[in-house]
Amino acid sequence: MSATSPDSATTTTVRGTCPHDCPDTCALLTTVQNGVAIRVQGNPGHRHTDGALCTKVSRYTQRSYHPERILQPLRRVGPKGSGQFEAIGWEAALDTIAVRLKAIAAHDPQAIVPYSYCGTMGLVQGEGMAARFFNRLGASRLERTICASAGAEALTSTFGAKVGMKVEHFAESQLILIWGSNSISSNLHFWRLAQQAKRNGARLVCIDPRRSETAEKCHEHIALRPGTDAALALALMHQLITHGWLDHDYIARHTLGWDSLRERALLWTPQRAAEVCGVPVQQIVDLARAYGTTTPAAIRLNYGVQRARGGGNAVRAVACLPALVGAWRHRAGGVLLSSGGHFPLPSAALQRPDLLAGRMPRLLNMIAIGDDLQRETSPDFGPKIEALIVYNSNPVAVAPDSSQVVKGFAREDLFTVVLEHFHTDTADHADIILPATTQLEHWDIHTTYGHTDVMLNQPAIAPLGESRSNAAIFRALAERMGYDEPCFQDDDETLCRTAFGNRVDFETLLNQGFATVPVPEAPFANGNFPSPSGRCEFASSRLAARGMDPLPDHLPNHEAAGSSTRFPLAMISPPARNFMNSSFVNVKSLRDIEGEPRLEIHADDAAARGIETGQTVRVYNQRGEHRCKADVSNRARPGVVNGLGIWWRKLGLDGTNINQLTSQRVTDMGNGPVFYDCLVEVERS
């Protein structure tokens, strides 16, 4: 903490970190006057942040001091979902929870389920003290796959870990493929680097079903059908092979499975891929030429690509491209999906898996929470879910197939505890709500998936009202449960220090807010991939050992475009620019920019249905229906509609959101979600 004002007695600047699920993981500077945070800015001393925040987080004080912030523990007094609560003191709240959890744990602690994701990306307020608590309890384990697991498994099976080129070097690239990313909206600091490259003569190509804000600012937009990215990548390989745009030396020294990949890729002529992807043949041929003949060429891949049945294969196919042309030889060449694997792993001392004491509770996939909450006890499933403890997540809004999720959360016999800042759709279904602190009020430590700095967040202000950090809440719950292991006494700063032990210098974190992890400038210029073979594994023996295709291929969507006459339109649900998943939807100034829930629809599809901009439309499929406003727009390609998310259900037009339509099915790898693998029909409402 440093005094920065002439009036140093009352004004300070505190170093922090943006907690949101965004690859940029910005360094924050919070100005505090007389104990009140008055401004949150980007830290100009942090290279990746470069003094700039996105619109959402530059309004973070509006979120922390929001008049609707929950500031005391609450107990439900109305029907589930009605949002009727009364204040209850911490003592009574903790006692109520402990009594209920002890009773359930006495017959089977697996009937208790934690539900959390990246409402904060912090390691301490995420799965720090919470993991200790649930490990000690022996609760069900949660398979946290709702966002990035298909891509993570794809990278791991190709490179050996979630690694890639260093983001700062994109500024020196000559060709950048922005693949499955609306960077302006969700990776702003990368976009600044891409702009720098553009000013230096680079060509930017955006590959995305949607003509996003990013796509319209690139030199070229390839608007492929959702879930067809692998077909495009394989056709690019076909062209690289047939035109000889290959780095044979790099392939021979640093890859595995070239002959079989070559055979596979030669099946994917541009004509075949063009038909699958719904793009002109010439566009594929031209892209291949540009990729095969431009040095250095870089790919910024993002997670949109992996939200369809074949998402893992798609990421693998794209991840193979740089090795074929030897792009890794240059620091401004290669691919970046996630930099997460460059960090040291958090130590077991943080989460304490030893507290499981040899037990291995069942694993429940968070995507299937809608169905799982409605299951009875069975030998396959194990015990019926009796209690749910939700933190850092809003599953009633964000989990797929939400009519099933709502049915599950509405169960009167389900005991639900929600740690929250606001009365979200999920909090409305709680029995007990516990008020959680925001990032301005607690300690945390972060890694990131977009750059290579460990980040520290120091509290800028005292917790508001009676709110407590997640770690403090689980500490108090542990005490009520009678857990007397010393690890349940650790305070939040101690947990931050424990996360990496002496592998990251904590003094550096305290003094500058971040500590850079040493990563070579061109990490795979000479191979040295962290895979078992040390090579880029085109063919993966680890996938083959699991009975899977060792080579990347195109897998058609579960709900492939054109496969249904009842539901002829494919739908994707990318984030609205001013929301962060379901966070910030209740910040009025941001919601006002978004207006109302919208469905972008191409003029041809709209005309065929007599739909005009501004009309309320009914979007429906076999899972449900959702009403929103039509936006007839060239942001949508023919045959594909874009339902921008993720609105809170209760702030929508008819008490639903876009997840009323999405399915609980999973991806080919990593048991990930298939939010962008969804067929619908649209009509005037």
Ligand code: SF4
């Ligand atoms: S959401 Fe992303 S761009 Fe915005 S402040 Fe946070 S890390 Fe930076």
